[in-house]
Amino acid sequence: MTKSQHIDWLLGLADDALILGQRLSEWCGHAPALEEDIALSNIALDLIGQSRAFFAHAGRLEGAGRDEDRLAFFRSDREYRNLLLVELPNGHFGDTIARQFFFDQFALVRYTHLAQQTFDPEVAAIATKALKEVRYHAAHSAEWMLRLGDGTELSKARIQESVERLWPFTGECFEEHATLDAAIASGAMPDRSQAQTTWNEQVEAVLNQASLTKPEGSWSQKGGRDGLHTEHLSYMLAEMQVLPRLHPDAKW
Amino acid sequence: MEPYLCSESIHAMDLNQRFEDYIAADQKIEAKDWMPDQYRKTLIRQISQHAHSEIIGMLPEGNWITRAPSLKRKAILLAKVQDEAGHGLYLYSAAETLGANRDDLMDALIDGRAKYSSIFNYPTLTWADMGAIGWLVDGAAIMNQVPLCKCSYGPYARAMVRVCKEESFHQRQGFQIMLNLSEGTDEQRAMAQDSLNRWWWPSLMMFGPNDESSTHNEQSMRWKIKRFSNDELRQRFVDMTIPQIELLGLTVPDQDLKWNASSGHYEMGAIDWKEFFDVIAGNGPCNKERIAARKKAHRDGEWVREAASAYAQKMNAKASSNQTHAA
Numbered sequence: 001m002t003k004s005q006h007i008d009w010l011l012g013l014a015d016d017a018l019i020l021g022q023r024l025s026e027w028c029g030h031a032p033a034l035e036e037d038i039a040l041s042n043i044a045l046d047l048i049g050q051s052r053a054f055f056a057h058a059g060r061l062e063g064a065g066r067d068e069d070r071l072a073f074f075r076s077d078r079e080y081r082n083l084l085l086v087e088l089p090n091g092h093f094g095d096t097i098a099r100q101f102f103f104d105q106f107a108l109v110r111y112t113h114l115a116q117q118t119f120d121p122e123v124a125a126i127a128t129k130a131l132k133e134v135r136y137h138a139a140h141s142a143e144w145m146l147r148l149g150d151g152t153e154l155s156k157a158r159i160q161e162s163v164e165r166l167w168p169f170t171g172e173c174f175e176e177h178a179t180l181d182a183a184i185a186s187g188a189m190p191d192r193s194q195a196q197t198t199w200n201e202q203v204e205a206v207l208n209q210a211s212l213t214k215p216e217g218s219w220s221q222k223g224g225r226d227g228l229h230t231e232h233l234s235y236m237l238a239e240m241q242v243l244p245r246l247h248p249d250a251k252w
Numbered sequence: 253m254e255p256y257l258c259s260e261s262i263h264a265m266d267l268n269q270r271f272e273d274y275i276a277a278d279q280k281i282e283a284k285d286w287m288p289d290q291y292r293k294t295l296i297r298q299i300s301q302h303a304h305s306e307i308i309g310m311l312p313e314g315n316w317i318t319r320a321p322s323l324k325r326k327a328i329l330l331a332k333v334q335d336e337a338g339h340g341l342y343l344y345s346a347a348e349t350l351g352a353n354r355d356d357l358m359d360a361l362i363d364g365r366a367k368y369s370s371i372f373n374y375p376t377l378t379w380a381d382m383g384a385i386g387w388l389v390d391g392a393a394i395m396n397q398v399p400l401c402k403c404s405y406g407p408y409a410r411a412m413v414r415v416c417k418e419e420s421f422h423q424r425q426g427f428q429i430m431l432n433l434s435e436g437t438d439e440q441r442a443m444a445q446d447s448l449n450r451w452w453w454p455s456l457m458m459f460g461p462n463d464e465s466s467t468h469n470e471q472s473m474r475w476k477i478k479r480f481s482n483d484e485l486r487q488r489f490v491d492m493t494i495p496q497i498e499l500l501g502l503t504v505p506d507q508d509l510k511w512n513a514s515s516g517h518y519e520m521g522a523i524d525w526k527e528f529f530d531v532i533a534g535n536g537p538c539n540k541e542r543i544a545a546r547k548k549a550h551r552d553g554e555w556v557r558e559a560a561s562a563y564a565q566k567m568n569a570k571a572s573s574n575q576t577h578a579a
Contacts, residue, residue, distance in 0.1 A: 018323075025317045025330055029310035030545065032553020034337050034344075037310070041334035045327055052323050069322045093556045150566065151559025158555070243321035243379055250437050252321040252379075 001119075001182040007062050008081060008179045009188065010123070011071070012225055013114075014054035015082035018072060019233070020103060021047030022240055023090055032093050039140055043100070046133040053126045069252075073244040077234045078227040085169040087224070087233040091162070094155070097144040098162035104138035105202045106173040113190035120188055142206045149210025156211070163207070164215050171220020173199065179225065275476055280406035283349035291475055295405050296350050298477065300357045303343035304368035306336045307361070308542050312376040313385060321379055328425055329382060335418045342411040349407045362547040369393075370528065371454050373536030380433055380440075380447035386426015388448075388455040388493070394419050395489045396459065399479040427496065434500040441501075448497065449505045456520070457528045459486035490518050 001009070024044035031037040055068035066074075085103060090096045111134055114127035148159035174196040183189040207214050223229065244250070267286045274281060281287055310333050317333065320326035344354045360366040371389055376382070397419065400412040433444040460466055460482040472478035480488075497504050508521030530536070 022318060025326070028317055028330065028333050029307075029314035029337075030549040030552075032549070032556035034307070034341050036553075036556075037337040038334055038341070041330055041337070045330055045334070048323060048327050048330070052327075055323075072323055073321075093553065147560045147563040148556070151563045152555070154555050155559030155562075239318050242319055247321075247437060247439060250321070250440055252325055252432060 001186045005179045005182045009183045010058035012081040014051045015080050017047040018051035019082045020086035043137050050130045057122050073241045084224045094159040094162045101141040102170050104141045107134045109195045119186050145210045149212045167215040168221050172222045175222050177225050282406045296352045299347040303340050304361045306340040308368045308372045310336050315376050339415045346407045346411045370531040373539045378443050380443040383426050383429030384447040384451040386422050388451050390422040392455045392458040395485045404476040452505050
């Protein structure tokens with residue numbers, strides 16, 4: 001993996017976590033129950049923490065003096081490398097849970113490998129800590145998949161719809177991409193088909209238990225890793241970046 | 253009938269005497285102890301208002317989580333607002349020990365029947381407001397709340413110990429934001445001053461009306477639910493905060509403020525109580541928005557809460573049918 005691919009890969013890891021953390025933080029104060037205000041904020045905090053660690057590492061590796069905030073607040077949507085899945089709007093609680101469930105299962109597979117690989121020991125250290133957090137996140141989202149899938153008729157219909165709507169955004173987790181191919185070749189990332197099989201099995205098990213149907217379609221939306229995003233990301237960044245961009249010389 | 257009534261009223265007198273003796277001896281009243289109805293009602297009112305304030309208080313600060321100017325500030329603010337949800341939870345639980353029900357309390361809040369701290373009806377217009385709220389609003393809240401750690405009702409007192417520890421972190425982070433802004437660019441300093449100008453008077457109002465016009469003071473003091481009067485606490489807050497404002501190099505927005513060397517206290521200008529009562533009456537800048545936001549979250553979440561309870565019922569039914577089969 002070249003240095004620029006290495007940095008790109010780290011930014012992808014950081015951006016996935018930050019963008020999903022930012023989305024989840026929008027729930028704070030508006031969740032269906034106080035317990036969920038707390039849980040969703042907690043998950044958001046973990047994700048933002050993970051992103052900071054990856055940003056700091058990417059910044060040091062790049063050696064151009066960009067710190068975590070420079071990387072988070074002064075890149076445009078075309079420079080962001082996150083999956084499209086994580087930037088999608090929160091929708092209703094079921095949409096948020098389905099998005100989280102798909103991502104958490106991916107994060108579990110990815111962090112399990114990242115924690116063990118030796119290509120980048122710093123990533124291994126970050127992933128070891130993150131894996132503990134992600135196990136909780138995955139338990140939380142899977143538990144909600146069961147409650148919504150096997151709750152009321154209304155909740156079942158809603159969560160099934162969320163699953164269908166988000167399904168085309170899951171394939172991007174395992175897409176073929178030059179940076180990721182290089183990361184796989186150097187052992188930094190898990191083997192694609194193996195990872196996808198594990199993800200599929202885990203997702204299917206929870207969907208079955210929740211009496212939900214796994215969508216058939218195999219079409220997948222992609223482009224995030226190349227900075228080609230949905231229409232939603234630019235708005236999100238405009239909001240997130242407004243203060244540092246308005247006061248570029250200020251320290252906070 | 254007469255002897256029965258008589259023994260009953262003697263019994264009630266004994267209970268009341270024992271309750272009063274407990275309070276006098278600074279003993280804690282616990283959930284299952286006998287207590288006068290009015291004591292119970294006063295506590296439910298006060299604790300639930302406090303819980304509602306935490307929950308409504310999440311909104312003005314939550315307003316800046318997605319726009320926090322650095323990742324570190326974002327994480328700190330998010331953690332702070334999350335703490336407030338936690339405080340709301342402990343406090344609703346403390347109110348439940350008195351026989352209240354969280355759903356009923358929530359209904360009272362969104363129907364506009366319950367009160368909450370009127371400070372949260374002011375808008376958060378700039379990032380500096382995150383500093384001013386942490387520093388002044390949480391600072392004033394701590395002044396009010398530290399004495400509650402010794403309040404006569406045990407579950408409330410114990411909840412407040414934990415709440416106060418977290419609030420003092422919040423206050424420090426707020427002051428940090430203000431310090432950072434006051435040492436920053438001209439625009440940041442102006443932002444800090446503007447925020448102090450807007451939050452100073454509402455913060456002083458947080459201690460409630462002047463002692464002579466406060467309706468709940470006397471009885472609550474006697475029952476040791478309240479330990480200091482509104483004016484005493486307000487004075488303490490002003491005496492503590494003025495040197496901090498000087499340290500920040502900001503100006504107190506009170507032209508009548510002066511130091512009284514003989515009393516050892518600052519004398520403050522007159523508070524605009526008309527504004528205070530207007531905001532309490534529902535005419536603050538954000539009263540309607542705050543309640544609408546809470547109502548929306550509650551209504552939008554209804555199907556989710558229903559699903560969770562339907563699922564729990566199914567699981568319970570399964571578990572008990574498994575037990576029956578096993579037997």
